[in-house]
Amino acid sequence: MKMVALEEIREISVVSASKIVMLVIDGLGGLPDAKTGHTELETAHTPYLDQLAKRSICGLIDPVSPGITPGSGPGHLALFGYDPLKFTIGRGVLEALGIGFELTKNDVAARGNFCTVDDDGLIVDRRAGRITTDKCAELCKLLGQIKLEGVELFVWPVKEHRFLLALRGDGLSAGINDTDPQRLGIVPNMAIAKEPQAKHTAHMVNIFIDEASKILARHHPANMILLRGFSKLPDIPSMNEIYKLAPAAIAVYPMYKGLAKLIGMKVFSADGGIQEELKILADCFDKHDFFYVHVKNADSAGEDGDFKRKVSVIEQVDSALPQLLELKPEVIVVTGDHSTPAMLKGHSWHPVPVLLYSQWCRSDDVKEFSESACISGGLGRLHATDIMPLAMANALKLTKFGA
């Protein structure tokens, strides 16, 4: 059976006054602590989330598919209803979003690594000994001075050995192989066009690499570069086109703001915690009808393997929840874009708890917001892409499909 697609949603979505708030606690799902048997969410004291869960319908969502660990891009796209297997975002573009570089439709972006090659040009360290971010910035400045005819060049530092390369110009194509062979002991690949229209771009990239290697020769260990994930902005319909929403995003980190902007959200930058974010939410509540509120720190704590800190982030969200409830949005969704168990120190494949509150949600027997309780929730186990249609339906923003 086909799954419902954005084209069908576009046909049946309607504008209404009701408001949807989607609170995304990044990396929400976890794994139980060996001693207590409780996950981060189950360990956290969350009276407000539990109360809300009682009035909600709950379940577990798979961002991509069971067993698949999603990156932040696919995880979020799925929550916003975009099939992450259909709408793929190239690594170069993701890198640009992540540092707040504003890509245009004429840009080709690639993820770059400074690396170390030996006297024969063979790769001996793909990360150039993880040079400092300051050193990376200094080298990017040098590479940014390279001139390519008819192409504007951007080389931005990311972190340690990582940088962003963006080429801006007419007729550039992203159809180029990676120059990073992802192996040691061999020379980097040439940039080769995978399609005829990419030949010019491949040529420009090879000139850039050649110039870069000359400049970097005296900067051992960062004496060469590797490029991968050449990509352009994806062709993706906006949330307004599909859902007829006027969506707003409230987030701290550039990557999430960039992704939100990509699908047409109005972005509000926060630089504090959840309380500041919810203050911004209150301020713009009248002007929008969909609100994506992003809480990053749960994921960061999970990535650091810091169980306690992740518990504490969740508790901070819980104690701020009344601020959100006061606004009385018709629909509230609380979930995560993926799991980040502290025990695994990274993203994982485990499905993510979700609660959906509305007057019409047909609430279930779930009495607390946790991985184990959500198993028996009324939503069952769903694809994350089902959450937006459900939120829209509960906001009475979808008409009937077929007569």
Add this chain to the structure above:
Amino acid sequence: MKMVALEEIREISVVSASKIVMLVIDGLGGLPDAKTGHTELETAHTPYLDQLAKRSICGLIDPVSPGITPGSGPGHLALFGYDPLKFTIGRGVLEALGIGFELTKNDVAARGNFCTVDDDGLIVDRRAGRITTDKCAELCKLLGQIKLEGVELFVWPVKEHRFLLALRGDGLSAGINDTDPQRLGIVPNMAIAKEPQAKHTAHMVNIFIDEASKILARHHPANMILLRGFSKLPDIPSMNEIYKLAPAAIAVYPMYKGLAKLIGMKVFSADGGIQEELKILADCFDKHDFFYVHVKNADSAGEDGDFKRKVSVIEQVDSALPQLLELKPEVIVVTGDHSTPAMLKGHSWHPVPVLLYSQWCRSDDVKEFSESACISGGLGRLHATDIMPLAMANALKLTKFGA
């Protein structure tokens, strides 16, 4: 992920003596009453359904997809195993099914509205003040006298301002835009061919509209017509082709009988309640191996917002259930084509409870047939299109897929 499709089922279905009864309580699913916290189904006293649920495997089904509110067409197609996103039925065809007009493969059908235009031809009321059905019938008779060369014409009243237009003739095409702009203050659209082979049909439709406007000039407020949903009978395989079944439908309302006929069921008309329907079932039980029994009134009560009446319809079904059980069909499915909560006075997106009884069903712990109990049923939350393969499997009518 691809789901199993009709082509695969066709390959593995086999004929056997076992019988499947699918009892469809239209609009079965509901929402809890604010005071009691119980839905219509949960409020109803249903000892026989509960007893059957104990011996069955239960779950919740999404007719189209989570969050999507299905029309009756998609809701039923899904129950019969036809992907409602693939097999779409045009509005014109549905209107014909709904009034028992027998479409042939040569027909193009459209839904018509009588409307009001002002002296400049601008639409001022898309429904002509909702004229009476009698008036509609009188005007349809007049329009039915219009002559189109080489085309047989049918103009049938539906209800109030609504009518069916059907053109019958060789080489007619449904590739025509709506003439109904669905806006006020502008003139109706011309019929325009969306594909070259529809040019002739568009021309005929424009002549019809022109003649109609002359005839209707003296029938203000119904002084013009709007047409939409031009469509032909869909190309849809019969249940016999797919499942090798000899299927029968027992229903009261034309639309459901029409839909059943469309997929090759032998239709038995009832005009009373469930007891009469089950009497017909008993009479034809020897001659068929699949029986679709349709109970309309639960949906009608839901649409009217009449919680109590919906409860009472469900109780009537329950008390008639022993009549069905006496026949000892190998497989019994009880479900609905969608939810129609009295609180929402219309179809809704909420998943529908389903029970499936057979000797081989591997029954679960569900002890009553209700929305909340079905959440923890052994079927979990399923697409409605999975029900037919499950019913077929439980009737031992499907062989192994692959070696």
